[in-house]
């Protein structure tokens with residue numbers, strides 16, 4: 001048995017045989033990363049001798065983000081790493097002691113000293129799943145005081161992760177499967193954790209790569225990048241290039257003056273009848289920058305072409321360098337556009353590349369990759385699609401990582417049972433009434449293979465069966481109900497942390513597998529749930545028995561008003 005050195009409890013045999021996960025990626029994620037009121041409540045539970053009472057909490061959200069009808073669940077891996085390694089240090093205990101209002105008894109410090117999550121069980125939907133409002137993403141059971149302490153960190157680990165994964169999935173949906181999506185947001189992200197989290201969860205949600213080197217190292221996300229305007233404008237002239245030699249790609253020969261070869265090609269393009277009148281003199285400092293970059297990366301030459309003038313300078317300069325590389329057996333990668341009308345410029349660039357292919361007989365030159373960036377978001381991607389464009393890859397930063405279109409997901413953590421007694425939270429706003437009881441949830445699939453409905457049942461109800469008709473009821477609206485004969489039934493909540501129970505525990509899959517799951521699940525959804533404009537809400541329901549129980553409890557708990 002392989003166990004992590006940070007095992008939260010000296011007695012490792014108390015944990016199940018699966019490996020204890022490493023601690024959270026961010027070392028800031030400690031038991032103190034919670035709200036003060038969780039500690040004051042824990043103290044009060046302890047003082048009242050109530051801290052060991054067995055509680056069940058659900059973590060769920062109430063409304064899908066970005067005006068859509070689906071959400072991607074992300075952050076589970078970090079939640080389990082946190083729970084598995086939950087343990088207070090002496091320093092932390094001392095800080096809690098001094099932070100609690102009034103005096104704190106020694107007994108509470110001793111209690112914190114022995115505290116871990118060995119008595120906690122955590123059930124969850126698989127990370128990367130498509131999920132819907134009101135259905136618990138996590139169900140956490142355990143002694144009320146410790147589970148209460150977990151509320152804020154678990155919400156913190158799930159909320160942004162799921163929001164940005166959903167944002168990424170939505171960008172992927174608009175861009176289409178065939179496009180490359182690059183996450184470029186680190187410089188604009190909400191601090192270091194925002195940046196690293198954005199890279200991780202954008203990849204999970206369907207992006208192909210990130211520019212964030214730390215995220216590449218931490219999570220194995222493919223790294224991609226181009227160069228910036230500073231690189232282009234840092235060059236003054238071709239004279240700056242001292243070492244001009246470049247061996248051919250197969251090493252059989254060497255070009256002693258690559259700069260001259262580039263200039264020869266630029267002349268050829270300039271004087272060819274196909275390009276006459278399109279451009280005159282190009283910017284020579286830009287040509288120097290491109291040439292220099294090609295000398296450094298002959299196999300990966302990609303140029304940012306909008307520093308001076310895309311069509312009159314950037315594109316012809318790029319083509320001259322690419323053709324010179326081609327002479328030596330190298331294939332240039334392409335260009336990046338970072339300003340202007342990206343539909344128009346990508347179309348013009350494509351025409352230019354095709355004309356080069358034809359004029360100089362270079363097969364494949366017309367298919368040169370075009371990357372676009374600059375304040376992209378779902379709307380601009382959609383607008384570009386409608387106009388028609390020739391972009392192969394999109395670099396998306398600010399709007400993706402800051403989730404500019406919606407700041408937070410709004411997951412909540414609600415007590416649904418204590419000491420086997422179901423609890424409900426009432427609200428004037430029906431959508432905010434919690435669904436009581438320790439529950440199971442299932443996804444029911446229809447004839448066409450699409451998920452039809454998610455249904456929650458009481459813990460001890462029999463599970464829905466394939467081919468057996470079941471009544472699915474809207475949790476709060478009496479008139480909304482439907483019979484479903486499922487063709488496939490998938491139980492959603494699986495045990496990811498059994499505490500010291502001997503139960504089997506779900507493995508935490510690698511990020512790449514979580515991403516694959518996300519992509520596959522999104523492809524399985526009925527298209528009308530996915531469309532951007534007025535998508536159809538997915539049905540979330542409860543069993544007839546749970547429906548009756550919710551309404552019984554509601555009436556029981558709600559005081560009857562008196563009219564005067």
Ligand SMILES: Nc1ncnc2c1ncn2[C@@H]1O[C@H](COP(=O)(O)OP(=O)(O)OP(=O)(O)O)[C@@H](O)[C@H]1O
Nearest residue numbers: 338339340341342343344374375376380383384387
């Ligand atoms: N064809 C298009 N349709 C819709 N939006 C587009 C199109 N092309 C570009 N955009 C978007 O329009 C905005 C253009 O940005 P902006 O007005 O700042 O000018 P710019 O060309 O980027 O100039 P700058 O050199 O200052 O960056 C960006 O958000 C970009 O994503």
Ligand SMILES: O=P(O)(O)OC[C@H]1O[C@H](OP(=O)(O)OP(=O)(O)O)[C@H](O)[C@@H]1O
Nearest residue numbers: 184338373374375376395396397398399
């Ligand atoms: O626009 P975003 O989606 O955030 O994508 C990342 C941007 O960051 C870089 O430039 P930066 O914004 O630093 O400078 P610039 O816009 O002035 O080129 C890059 O050239 C992109 O434009």
Ligand SMILES: O=C(O)c1cccnc1
Nearest residue numbers: 184211224225226227395
């Ligand atoms: O590699 C790039 O082109 C890049 C990286 C980060 C931000 N903008 C662009």
Ligand SMILES: [Mg+2]
Nearest residue numbers: 338373374375
């Ligand atoms: Mg910009």
